[in-house]
Amino acid sequence: MKRDQLSNMTAQGGIITTGFLDQMRGETSVNPLVKPQAFATFGSPAPESQKTLDEKISDSFYNLVERWDSISNFYDNMDVSEARRRWIIPLLQELGFDPDFNHKDRMVDGDEQLRFRLSHRGWASSDAPMIHTVAPKQDLETRSDDGRGSKRSPHDELQTFLNVSKDHKWGIITNGISFRILRDFFHTTTKGYVEFDIENILRERSYSDFRAFYRMAHASRFRGDDGNGNYPLEQFYRESVTAGEKVGQNLRGNVKRAIEVFGNGFLTLAPELKEQMVEDEELCNDYYSEILRVIYRILFLLYAEQRAMLPTRGSLYIDEYSITRLREIAESRKGNDDHCDLWEGLKITFWMLAEGCPPLNVFAYNGSLFDRSEIPKIRKLKMKNHDLLEAIRCLTLFEEDRMQKRINYLDLDVEEIGSIYESLLDFTPRVLSSAMEIDGRQIPANRFFLDPRGSARKSTGSYYTDKRLVDELIKSALKPVAERRMAKPGDREAAILSLRVCDPACGSGAFLIAATNYLGKELAKVRTGESEPSDNDIRHARRDVLQHCIYGVDVNPMVVELAKVSLWINAAVNDLPLNFLDHHI
Structure with a gap:
């Protein structure tokens, strides 16, 4: 299998x-x-x-390859000062920066509570981006344990600064191996950044x-504007x-x-079933x-594989059984x-997710999603390869x-899954006894x-919940209750897990996902x-929040399954099942 094109780059949030x-x-x-x-x-x-620019990128690449090769064997053992001198500063200089060391903590608006330990500015100017450089062994998301550093991880130190500073929107955090670009970011449930694996890029040549890295991380990306104060990043x-x-719009169609x-x-390949389904509304719905x-299973696998919740590149699972x-x-x-x-191979993959396959490091996710009994007709049917591949292309x-x-x-x-669900509610499955033109589309018989003239949305009262309304519900309804519980003396973890959140018309789970995210982060x-x-x-x-706190009900069984898939994807942990969902939703 070919190497993942973006294995050296990560975009999140x-x-x-x-x-x-x-x-x-x-x-x-x-x-x-x-x-x-x-x-x-x-x-x-x-x-x-363009030729001059291409030559400059090429020169920087080979300069850095040569420098990295000369220090890579012992780079991990360098302290932060040596790492900066021998590698990080030269790296930044190749990107057009002129790093200016911050001799004291940065304060925002003179507030002592908003004091940040950030190592450099991109250059000696008030509008320069902050560049926080740390030791090679310092993980970007782990707090330093030397007793002298910030109480926050390097990533959080810079992210918090960007969030509260009016004058800085983008910044850089690096240990010389991982190189992250951050933006001021108020998302409550996940981190947002672009990360480049510098070590692998140079080692693999x-x-x-590197061209993508140069285009994204060059100093010019952090200055200049389009006339509206927006620089390239x-x-x-x-x-x-x-x-x-x-x-998202394309995916719906x-x-x-x-x-x-x-x-x-x-x-x-099932003419008898097709004949039975002609004008049979109940059979068509089943x-x-x-x-x-099956679509939900494939969507789950696509999320799970791309988010490394299942075995990744080089594994037998990816090479032989994956989406x-x-x-x-x-x-x-x-x-x-x-x-x-x-x-037939895809059905084996479904079985692996249902039962687990330890030799391939595939853990059982349990629950009803991959249960064979939930697709009694389809699991007995066959499908030609060209039809399956066309469906995969669509997805x-x-x-x-x-x-x-x-x-x-x-x-x-x-949450994008919710918009897919919204569009599906507008349709009714049918097999016609005779050809018909519907909304300009010629539909053959059988x-x-x-x-598109469906009525599922009206008959079930199902509607997709707008994200702005969901956010307001979390802010005005759930957050005050959670804060009151946590303010009481006693075990704060137990206080959070004692909450019960129930949506009696949960739809695709938009509110329940937001509630899980909010309580999960607080926990x-x-x-x-x-x-x-x-x-x-x-x-x-x-x-844990999903297991203890979250409940939902809906009259539409297809919607219930979609809510489970959405919650599943949002909270799945690699080696832990989520079978309790069937009793909660």
Whole structure:
């Protein structure tokens, strides 16, 4: 299997999408902010031509490769001063910075409570970005234990500064191995950053990854503006937000197409079932429910694989049983034949998630999602490879500017699933006895399709909850109750876990997800004593909150399953089951 193109880069929290990072790897780019004129820095004019810029990037790459090779064997043993002198400062200089050491803590608005220990500015100017450099062995998300450092982790030190400072929007944190770009970020449930694995980029001689790094991290990205006070990184951020919205919009239509491909793919090899379904509303709905369950399973696997909740690159699972493998086959257009082995293989993957497969390091996630008994018709049916691969293409690719691009589930919040659910409520599954034109679309007889003249939303009273309303509910309803509980003397962890949150019309789980996220972070704060716990601590806390505090009900059984999937993805921990969800939702 080919190496993951973005294995040396990580984008989290929606700051920059992975799709945008992938574009930055390309030899050429239409983005004006990566053209030569955009790379001017203080006292250094912009390169005169594209050739000059390309040569400068190449020179920086080989200079850093040579320097890294000379120190890499003992870099981990350097103290912070030596690491800065021999590696981190030269690295920053190659990126156009002129690092200026901060001889004292930075205070915001003269407030002693807002004092931050940040090592450098990008250059000697009040508008320069903060660059916090730490020792090679210092993890960016772990507090220093030397007794002299901040009570926050390096990441949280810079992030908190950016959040409270009116004059700084972006900054850098690095130990010389990991290099993170941060933005002021008020998301309550996850960290936001772009990270580059400098060690791997240089060790693997990955020039395309270095090109992306240079284009994203060069000093010129942190200065200059578009006339509205937005320098290149901020414009990258806005482009990424827009691109992410387009991905969500495309995915809604793609899921509908995938459902119809699945529906007709199975029925092609099951003519008797197809005949029974003609104009049979109840049978069509049952069949549709099973297809949706398969779609939910695939969506879960796409999230889980891309978020490393399942075995990753180089594992037998990824190479032989994963959705990642199916996606690559679908992209290559190989395997588009009339055999049925790929569907049989996918059923084995589903079985692994249901029962667990310790030899492949796949743990059972339990619950009803992967239960064989939940798809009694479909599990007995067959599907040709070309139909399955077409459905996989619908769920993993979208077209933009006449090009096929991957849908990267790292760029999608779990709440995006709610918008998919919202669109699905508008359709009714049908198989017609005779051809018909519906909304300008010619529907052949005996073909499974989703009728846009549906009534599921009206009949069940189901509506997607707007995120702004959800946020207000958390702020005005849940937060005051939680704060009162935690303010009482006694065990604060027990106080949080004693809360019960029930949504009697939970829909796709938007409010329950937000409640899990809020309480999960508060629980992680209590357990760790940190204002910004690690993502791993938060995820474990979310799972415990989900197990003890979260309940939901809905009259639409398909919606209930979607809520479970959404909550599952949001709180799943690699080796711990979530089978209790079936009793809560």
